[in-house]
Amino acid sequence: MGNILPRNQGWEGDDRYLQVEFRLMDTDKDGLLSTGELIKLLLALGFGGDEEKTELLLKEMNKERDDTISEDEYVEAVKSNEEILIKTSKLRAIFGSFDDTNDGKVSKSKIKKGLRVMEYDVDEAMEKAIEETDSDKDGFVTYDEFLGKHLKNKGFIPK
Known part of the structure; x- marks a missing residue:
């Protein structure tokens, strides 16, 4: 499997x-994603699976066997599951x-x-959208922004 994450010196590897x-979708900042948060994140990233399929993925990702996944579990699961990696790579590739x-x-x-x-x-309108995306007004847009x-x-996280 090829690396779908953007290849560049600063972020490669x-x-x-x-x-x-993970951190953007962890809106309650508890270090965990619930089933609902994971479903929203995967849908927002373009996974396109239904809720049942996403719940099966959560069970596959979840080493602790509870209804949440940690950041480490998320990162490991995305990197090791080609289907998830490919279907959620569009925004990473655009930014990269x-x-x-x-x-x-x-x-x-x-x-x-x-x-x-x-x-x-x-x-x-596009100029305005770009300006609004630079939330800290430093002249740059980060992947986070x-x-x-x-x-x-x-509508996946509060404005």
């Missing part, structure tokens, strides 16, 4: 993309395509330029 995904500096963040100007290269019309904006827009 570690699990930061997966850790960010902009992150050519390999440091886990992308300047807003680089995002706009990249979108224009892909022949998207970067209009006022990128994914957080996506999860909020889809």
Whole structure:
């Protein structure tokens, strides 16, 4: 199986993309994802499985055999299950395509330029969305901010 996680020097070989995904969905900050939180995360990432299939995946991921999974269990399960890794890789790949500096963040100007290269019309609404995604207003968008904006827009985590 090839590595579906974005390959770049700064994030290659570690699990930061997966850790960010877990931590954003862990809205109660207890270090665990419930069945419901895991279902929401996998759906938000594009897994597309139904609730029954996702519950079976939770049981497969869950080493403690309770109704939650830890961050380590999530990271290990995603990396070791090709179906999950492939079906949830779209947002990682999109962000990774902009992150050519390999440091886990992308300047807003680089995002706009990249979108224009892909022949998207970067209009006022898109400019505003990019500005809003940079939540700490440092001029860069991190994967945390990128994914957080996506999860909020889809209603998976509170705004």
